Structures are given as structure tokens and as C-alpha cells.
Amino acid sequence: MPGAADVQGRISAAAGRTPGAADAAQLLELGSNENPYGPSPAARAAILGQLDSLHRYPDPLGADLKRALAARHGVDAAQISLGNGSHELLMQLAQVFAGAGDEVVFSRYGFAVFSLAAQAAGATARVVKALPRDAAMPLGHDLDAIAAAVTPATTLVYLANPNNPTGTWFSRDALAAFMARVPPAVIVVVDEAYAEMVDVQGCTSPAGGRMPGAADADAATDALPLLAWFPNLLVTRTFSKAYALAGLRVGYLIAAPGLVAVMERVRESFNVNGPALAACVAALGDAAHLRATCEGNARQRAALADALRVRGLCVLPSQTNFVLVEFGADTAAIEAALIQRGVVLRPMAGYGLPEYLRITVGTADENRRLLAALDAVLPQAS
Ligand code: PMP
Numbered sequence: 001m002p003g004a005a006d007v008q009g010r011i012s013a014a015a016g017r018t019p020g021a022a023d024a025a026q027l028l029e030l031g032s033n034e035n036p037y038g039p040s041p042a043a044r045a046a047i048l049g050q051l052d053s054l055h056r057y058p059d060p061l062g063a064d065l066k067r068a069l070a071a072r073h074g075v076d077a078a079q080i081s082l083g084n085g086s087h088e089l090l091m092q093l094a095q096v097f098a099g100a101g102d103e104v105v106f107s108r109y110g111f112a113v114f115s116l117a118a119q120a121a122g123a124t125a126r127v128v129k130a131l132p133r134d135a136a137m138p139l140g141h142d143l144d145a146i147a148a149a150v151t152p153a154t155t156l157v158y159l160a161n162p163n164n165p166t167g168t169w170f171s172r173d174a175l176a177a178f179m180a181r182v183p184p185a186v187i188v189v190v191d192e193a194y195a196e197m198v199d200v201q202g203c204t205s206p207a208g209g210r211m212p213g214a215a216d217a218d219a220a221t222d223a224l225p226l227l228a229w230f231p232n233l234l235v236t237r238t239f240s241k242a243y244a245l246a247g248l249r250v251g252y253l254i255a256a257p258g259l260v261a262v263m264e265r266v267r268e269s270f271n272v273n274g275p276a277l278a279a280c281v282a283a284l285g286d287a288a289h290l291r292a293t294c295e296g297n298a299r300q301r302a303a304l305a306d307a308l309r310v311r312g313l314c315v316l317p318s319q320t321n322f323v324l325v326e327f328g329a330d331t332a333a334i335e336a337a338l339i340q341r342g343v344v345l346r347p348m349a350g351y352g353l354p355e356y357l358r359i360t361v362g363t364a365d366e367n368r369r370l371l372a373a374l375d376a377v378l379p380q381a382s
Contacts, residue, residue, distance in 0.1 A: 028369050030360040031346040033164065033322045035244035037293045037363070040286035043245060043279040050275040058274035065277050068284045069252060073224055078257040081264050084271045086193055086238040086251025089263070090158070091117045093234070093253075096266055097187045098123035098156045105149050106158040107141045109166050109351060111191055114158035126154065132168075138316060139324070139353075140168030147181040157182065160191040161221055162198060165351060165358045167318030169198065172220045179230045187259070189234050190223045193251075194320040196242035196290065198222070199298050221319070224254065231256040241321060242294055243283045248276040297321050301361045307371055308359075311378065322360045330354045337377035343370055 062082045070077040083089035094117035098104050104118035105126045118125040130145030131138065141159055150157065159178075162169040175190065182188055198221050223235050234255035240246035250272055253263065283290075305315045305323055314326040327334060335347050335357060346358040362370065 026342060028343045028362070028366055028373075030362055030366070030370060031344045031358070032246075033241065033320070033358075033360050034246055035241060035293065035297075035321060036360075036366060037244060037296055039244040039279070040283045040289040042282040042286045042289075043243075046278040046282035047275045050278050053274060056274065058270055058272065058277055060269045062272055062277050065250075065252075065272075065280050065284075068281045069254075072284055073254060075224070075227070075254055076257065079227070079254050079260055081253050081255075081260050081267065082272045082277075083236075083251040083253065083267070085240060085249040086191065086236045086253075087113055088249075088271065089236050089251050089253050090114070090189070090191065091120060092263065092266060093187070093189055094118055094121035094123060094156060096262060101153065102155040103151060103153040104156045104158065105146060105154055107146060107163075109139045109163070109353075110141065110158060111160045111164050111193075112351070114160075117158070118156075123156070124153070126151075136317065137168045137170075139166045141170055143170060143174055143178040147178055150182055150186060154186050157186060157188045158191065159188065160193070161223070162194045162319040164193065164320065164322070165324055165346070165348060165353075167316055167320045167322060167324050169200070169221050169319045172223060172226065175223055176226055176229070179226060179233060182232070184230075184232050187232050187234060188230070189236060191236045192222060193236070193238045194241055195222050195237060197294050197297055197321055198319040199294070200319055227254065227256065231258070234259055239280050239283065242290060242297075243280070244293065245276075245279060245283060248273075248279055250276050250280050296363075297361055300364060300367055303364070304359070304361055304367045304370075307367070308374075311371075311374065322358055324348070324356055324358050326356050328355060331357050334374075334377055338373055341373045341376065343373045 065082060066077040066080045069080050090113050094104060098118065098121045100122045102123045103126045104123045105128060106114040108127050108129045115125055126149050128142065128146045128149045130142040132140050132142045140163060146157065179188060200221065223233060227233055234253055236251060236253045238251040239248065301318060301323065308315050308325055316324040331347060331354060335345060338345060348354065348356040348358060
């Protein structure tokens with residue numbers, strides 16, 4: 001499974017080999033689902049405001065950020081725990097709720113960290129190979145098959161909505177039906193790293209307004225309204241994607257206070273640093289920046305998907321800041337040729353999908369550069 005170190009390796013290789021690309025700054029890094037719009041200026045200012053307090057330990061409870069998140073999501077602060085990125089939380093959840101002899105269930109093309117978390121906890125990974133019958137959502141989660149894979153040994157289920165690397169999603173109604181089938185002793189984690197970017201019909205924007213095209217509530221995806229009904233449900237979110245603060249490493253989970261209390265006991269006391277806490281509070285206060293970012297992403301995602309389809313490529317539907325693209329043949333040579341041109345994409349061979357590349361949606365300029373590079377390397381373009 002390619003990880004962050006692998007991406008760095010490919011970036012370094014590209015920096016060394018790209019004619020005229022003197023340093024990594026000239027590279028087009030579209031392999032890590034980073035947000036090209038950058039964070040809110042308020043977050044930047046908040047970090048600068050922390051520079052004279054670096055000799056102090058941060059608030060171990062992260063009380064200001066939890067309060068701001070509670071207000072944003074309409075939950076109690078006791079329902080929130082903070083992590084050093086949601087990656088840390090996903091790993092810790094397996095440490096807490098799964099161990100030797102326990103089963104952790106997740107989908108074959110679910111987020112790669114689910115498998116790592118199960119392994120690190122010494123649990124047995126029960127990988128659901130079935131894929132949705134819904135042809136519009138290929139490679140996504142088959143919730144029926146995942147529910148059927150739960151056994152008396154299952155203690156934890158991981159879902160990602162929308163999912164990485166597929167970009168696919170499922171509705172809140174489908175999740176509610178799934179939860180009704182899963183025994184209450186099984187913890188169900190819904191990883192919503194890209195939730196703010198979702199703009200399927202009926203979903204509200206992060207700022208609370210209706211996103212363009214919103215029509216009815218049936219297609220809503222976020223799981224938070226289900227927390228009141230299912231005490232075994234746990235949602236993770238991150239500041240790395242829509243808020244463009246990946247470098248600060250802040251994620252959070254929302255769940256029933258009893259579950260959160262357990263997570264609060266096991267985490268490292270100062271797992272989120274002071275500048276990060278302050279920046280996230282500031283970022284939450286800048287709804288206009290978040291809205292502009294998500295709208296820009298949605299526009300560019302649609303334009304990029306169209307442009308790729310025009311080139312004869314198959315683009316999976318996505319509600320994230322990336323698209324999964326099928327090239328119809330092994331992509332290793334295309335990926336290598338793009339690296340030579342300073343364009344870094346994410347190969348999918350580690351997922352057993354060698355004919356696919358995952359492409360982060362960039363700005364309009366970045367997408368133009370990507371398409372020009374693709375036109376130069378795609379066999380049919382030569
Ligand atoms: N979940 C998903 C689905 C992701 O794609 C990512 C980042 N690639 C994460 C969680 C982890 O994000 P972070 O640790 O930066 O919060």
C-alpha cells in the first residue's frame with residue numbers, strides 16, 4: 001500500500017528528473033488530496049499570534065476548539081475528542097476497541113488506514129470484497145455485504161463516506177438502515193474526512209446554507225444526525241481537507257459521551273499543539289473561506305471530470321477533492337511519464353487497481369497543466 005513516504009519518494013524522484021524543474025516547488029503534486037486553495041487567512045493569523053507562547057504547553061483538553069466544534073455541529077463538547085490528524089484517531093479506535101481474536105470489518109477499497117489500524121491492533125481484518133450493485137457507484141461500499149460480514153467476533157466496522165480512494169458515497173438513509181442491522185455492541189466508525197466537500201442534492205453547505213443544486217433532504221450523507229439514535233456510531237472528521245490545514249495535523253471524533261470518555265483516557269495529554277488549536281478555532285470562524293473553497297473544488301472537480309471523460313477515460317463519481325480514473329490498461333508507464341514532466345499522481349496498484357490513477361482536483365491552472373501533461377503522455381494523444 002503506497003503511503004506518505006512513498007509519495008515523498010516519488011516527489012523527490014520527480015524533482016531530480018524533471019527537465020527544468022529545479023526544485024520541488026515547480027512540481028504539480030496531485031497525489032495526496034491536499035487543498036490547493038490554502039487555509040483561511042484567519043488561521044494563519046492565529047498561528048502567528050501563538051509564536052510568543054511556544055514555551056507553554058497547549059491546553060490538554062483543547063476546550064476552546066471543542067466548544068467551537070460543538071457549536072458548529074450542534075452537539076455537546078463532551079461528545080468530541082481531538083486527534084493529531086484523524087489518522088491518529090482511526091488508529092487509536094482499533095487499539096481501544098479491537099485486539100487479538102476480534103474482527104474488524106471494512107470494504108476492499110475502503111481507506112487504507114483501516115487495514116493498518118486492524119493489523120496494528122493485532123485484530124483480524126475481515127475485508128468485504130463485494131461491491132455495490134449500483135452501477136453508478138462502482139468500487140464503493142456495499143453496505144448490505146458489510147452488514148452480512150459482521151459476526152459475533154466483530155467489534156469494529158470502518159466505513160468512509162465519501163470514501164478514499166474511490167470518491168464514492170452512500171446516503172444517510174442507507175447508513176441508518178445499516179446501523180439498524182448491526183448489533184449495538186459493535187462500534188461503527190464513519191470516516192467523514194471529505195464531508196464538507198459533499199454537494200449532492202439535499203446536502204447543506206458547511207456554513208449551513210444550501211449548496212448549489214440542493215433539492216431535497218433524501219440524499220444527505222453526513223452521519224451526525226444519526227448519533228442520537230445509535231450510541232455505537234462514531235464519526236471522524238479532519239481539518240486537513242476542506243480547511244486546508246493538513247500540516248497542522250488536527251482531526252476530531254464525535255460520538256456518545258461514554259465512547260468519547262474512553263478515547264479521552266487513552267490519548268496522549270498534549271496530542272494537539274497550541275498553534276494548531278488556535279488555527280482550527282479561527283478556521284471554523286471563517287465560513288466564507290470554507291464556502292469559497294468547497295465551491296471552487298466542486299466547480300473544478302466537474303470541469304476536470306468532463307475534460308478527462310472527453311479524453312476517453314472513465315471517471316468515477318466523486319464528492320471529494322479527487323477523482324479516481326480508469327485508464328483501461330496498466331498505468332505504471334503513464335504515471336512514470338507524468339513524473340518526468342513534474343506531475344505527481346497516486347498509483348492504485350497497491351489497492352489491486354493497476355489500471356487506475358487517483359488525481360487530486362487542483363486549481364483551474366493546475367488542472368490545465370495536468371491535462372497538457374496527460375495529452376503529451378497518453379498513447380492516443382501521440
Ligand atoms: N480519512 C480519509 C478518508 C482520508 O482520505 C484521509 C487523508 N488522506 C484521512 C482520513 C486522514 O486525514 P488526516 O490524518 O490528515 O486527518
